[in-house]
Amino acid sequence: xxxxxxxxxxxxxxxxxxxxxxxxxxxxxxxxxxxxxxxxxxxxxxxxxxxxxxxxxxxxxxxxxxxxxxxxxxxxxxxxxxxxxxxxxxxxxxxxxxxxxxxxxxxxxxxxxxxxxxxxxxxxxxxx
Numbered sequence: 001x002x003x004x005x006x007x008x009x010x011x012x013x014x015x016x017x018x019x020x021x022x023x024x025x026x027x028x029x030x031x032x033x034x035x036x037x038x039x040x041x042x043x044x045x046x047x048x049x050x051x052x053x054x055x056x057x058x059x060x061x062x063x064x065x066x067x068x069x070x071x072x073x074x075x076x077x078x079x080x081x082x083x084x085x086x087x088x089x090x091x092x093x094x095x096x097x098x099x100x101x102x103x104x105x106x107x108x109x110x111x112x113x114x115x116x117x118x119x120x121x122x123x124x125x126x127x128x
Contacts, residue, residue: 015066094119
């Protein structure tokens with residue numbers, strides 16, 4: 001008997017306007033706020049990574065700063081969306097997400113999500 005491998009999707013996640021927020025704190029010489037934001041970003045990306053690997057059994061391909069690229073099984077995508085919306089409530093910034101069948105498609109979907117006004121989840125790159 002042959003079992004089919006589950007279909008995987010690529011997911012690109014990126015914090016919204018994080019650099020702008022951080023720059024504003026630094027320009028205003030508000031180092032404490034900049035450090036607090038930096039700690040929040042690190043905590044957020046680590047929590048998100050744990051959810052992806054431990055709960056969704058996905059794979060982190062790239063992780064740095066306020067961005068990550070991972071793969072998850074397609075049938076866990078709705079759970080991923082639910083989880084990311086839940087954890088976002090705990091942080092003072094938003095993120096955008098792009099989902100695709102390839103790394104390239106997820107990256108382009110992320111760009112579309114950001115163009116739609118940020119804090120958006122874009123699945124695929126088809127118009128509509």
